[in-house]
Amino acid sequence: MREARLQLQDHSIESLRARFAEQGIEPWRAEQVAGWLYGRGIGDPAQWSDLPAALRERFAAEWEWHALDWDLVQRSADGTVKGRLRARDGALVESVLIPEGARTTLCISTQVGCPLACSFCATGALGFTRNLTVAEIVDQVCRMREQLVPGQRLTNVVYMGMGEPLLNLPAVLESARLLLHPKGFALGPRKVTVSTAGVVPKIATLLASVPVNLAVSLHAATDAVRDELVPLNRRFPLAALMGALRSLETVTARRPVFFEYTLIQGVNDAPEDARRLARLLRGLPSKLNVIPMNAHEDSPHRPPSEAVLTRFAGDLVRLGFTVTVRRPRGADIDAACGQLAGRGAQPAVASRV
């Protein structure tokens, strides 16, 4: 049986330096390798022309540089691209590339399935299989970059795909270090966002470890409603969540918390809900993303009407909040928020790879 090869993408540059040192390779080669792998997007060591031939051969023989293989690519009529990638154990991982003017955002997954079972989310309905490794998180970025069209550049990465990032925190931190490192993907700190449904004890550790944006999937302003939508709320109710957020020194007007509020017909879309939300967030530097729910077959919930959506967002603006209404992207290929479930049925344009 072939001995398992080492996985380059499992290591931040700092960790790769240490690993190389143990193996008798000069530590500074870590920056060189990362430059090829992430900076230039060239995975094959045979092409790393500034490395000695013997070292290139050694990398080719002993290390791996991909953790995921293509399974399916779907292109939405609105330009959104959903990639379904297959891990070595056959697990399916989904990522979504979302072009918006000059910006192209990649939404990546951190778990296979999700243990949190939010009632409006197709991923939650799958149940939980396992955490993704660092390499499986990082390779979503490498693989999805292959789908960029000429002139398009990846500008933002959001950890908002399948899974709860803070339940896989060590791998999320290590992967974020590679996204931010100047010799890695070289994304600016404000260009990387990690989302949580509210795993309260891990939030401070995340922000103390990597300078990323924090997004909180809030979806309700009372415990009664949030308990139903986000069952994690029964463990960490709103008072605990908001208390933890208010105590963060890293949260400032320049570095606000992004709140995601999925608007669901008849559940959390009343004028009183907007006023409660305003009271809950008052005084905390924040930006609000209001997202009309994306209907899917596993959820009893439905999206609000356009009139209710406009009224809800307008109420919050009048109450002094910065509000963005996020239109569903890639809904025709099940790529919109809460729709990732490894289905890939009836795509607008799909190619099996």
Ligand code: SF4
């Ligand atoms: S919304 Fe996020 S945290 Fe909730 S079940 Fe879906 S993937 Fe998990």
